[in-house]
Amino acid sequence: MQISLRKSDLTKNTFVFVTIIFLYLPLANVAGYNFTFGTAAGFFVIMASLPLVLQARRYLALLFLAWVYPLVIYVGHLALNTRYALGFMEFTTSYGIWVLSSYIVWLGFQPRVRYVNANWTTLLALISGFAVLQFIDNHYGTQLLTTMMIDLGTYNPLTYDRSGTLFLENFRAIGTYYEPSMLGRIAVTIGAIILLRQQKLLLVSVCLLGILYVSKSFSVMVLGVGMYMLLYTRLSLKHLGIIAVGAAIILGAFGDFILDRLALSHSNSFSSSYIRLIMPYFAVKDVLPEYFFGVPIGGNERVVQYTIATIFPLHEPKITNGLYEFVILFGFPALGLILGMLWYIVYLVIRGERAQAVLLFFLLLSTAASSSYINIESSLLLYFLIANLRMAQVEQAQAEDSADSTPDTPSGPDQLPASRAVDLSASS
Known part of the structure; x- marks a missing residue:
């Protein structure tokens, strides 16, 4: 396995590269x-994409419905004077962020996109390498790499380590982000792009295993396993047997880690995974029967x-599992949408359309x-993922129909300048 870190690679598509780091x-x-x-x-992508959206756009009705x-839900709660009838500014602030966030995700599905390409292999190698060095430095060095993130303001250890044991043996690497889970999510997201556009399985697997070891991020386990299953499993007894053997190996190697992260062992009742995966269920159970269509955006706290505080x-002051939050804010219609997306993911895998299946999988579960x-x-991270997985579809179609390609057509994922608009109108 060779990783090129040439200067030309590091300076290519600087915007996307630096933005993700x-x-x-x-x-x-x-x-x-907190303006980051x-x-x-995100604002830059919105402004740069405006000319493209004015020329051609799709799914406008869905965006309008999302807004x-x-x-409607907010006005309904005001009219009924419920306990979730928020003040105008309290609602407007969160609603404004929702409008911008959903718009950025919507941009990723447009016929033409801009500022989406990067040297993904180099980026994943740098992110995973820094996390590993951070872990080693914290255990055996000066803790300089972790202290640097604290000084920059990206990381506050008390947001996930409630005992404040910043420099003890249970330290979990956070990279340049605010917590291990976000490090894991970003690494798996980049890994999905590389697997679908460049098929570098060994590189991605080594990097993700390294990040899993130093960060103990449950998101690497959940998103990573789901991604590999969607990409590489086949509906046959042979592959089901391979999955069973692989699951047994994973449980044997990481069983204690999984149980600990879910707070099912060692009497640890409040791990971050428990807080995000289990606690929000009690909020959903209490809220949905009373508010069938959800509560206003901004009512998370x-x-x-x-519910949870009682x-x-x-507990955390807000629900930080995006999937639970989506259900609480949009009610039973959101549950129907989620079930429909899960069914459609299975349908896409059966049809062999794995890029689309992975796209929907991340769209559904990455914020969880x-x-x-x-x-x-x-949402900007989702924008990069959506556009790149759609680019993978276009590249696959071009490879299958190479006779129609021209010498001027870019031949690889790293050949498109970041500033050039990429035409994805051929993708589904």
Whole structure:
């Protein structure tokens, strides 16, 4: 396995490259909102894509529905004077972020996209290499790489390590991000792009296993295993046997880790995975029967206050599992959408359309590992993923029909300049 770190690779597609590395680097606090490098990059993508959207666009009705539905829910709660009837500014702030976030995701599905390409192999190698060095430095060195992230403001150990044991043996690498789960999510996202566009299985597997070891990120396990199954399994007894053997090996090697992350062993009742995967269920169970169509955007903290906080003395102030949050905000229609997407993922795998299956899988579950759909940085990451997986479809079609290609047509994923608009109108 060879990884080229030539200067030309490092300077290629600088915008995407730097944006992903410093996605959550804080720049300023604007009216209580943490304005990060990723936020600025999101606004830049919106402005740069505007001419393309004016020329051609698709799925406009879905975007309009995503914007109107929360307004209807908010007005309904105001009219009924429910306990989730938020103040105007409280709702408007969160709603504004939702509008921008959903718009960025929508951009990834447009016929032409801009600023989506990067040298993904180099980026994954740098992210995983830095995380491994950070882990080694924290255990055997000066803790300089972790302290640097604290000084930059990207990382606060108390956000996930409630004992404050920053430099002890249970340290989990965070890379340049605010927590291990986000490090894991970003690594698996880049891994999916590489597997579908460049098929570098060994590189991706080594990097993800390294990040899993140093970060103990449950998102690497969940998203990574799901991604590999969607890409490489076949519906046959042979492959089902391979899956069973692989599952046994994973459980044997990482069984204690999985149980510990889910807080099912060692009397650890409040791991971050438990807080994100288990606790929000109690909120959904209490909210949906009473509010069938959901609660207003911005009501996340109130939901925790009226549900989770009454059961668990130790909890996060907000639900940070994006999938649970989506169900709470959009109600039973969201559950129907989720079930429909799961069925369609299976249908796509059966048909062999694995790029689309992985795209929907990440769109559905990536925020369950970390962050929210009401988050510009998270949506920008989804934008990069969606556009690149659609590019993988176009490249595969071009490879299958190489007789129709011309010498001027870019022949590889790293041949497209970041500033050039990429035509994805041929993708489904």
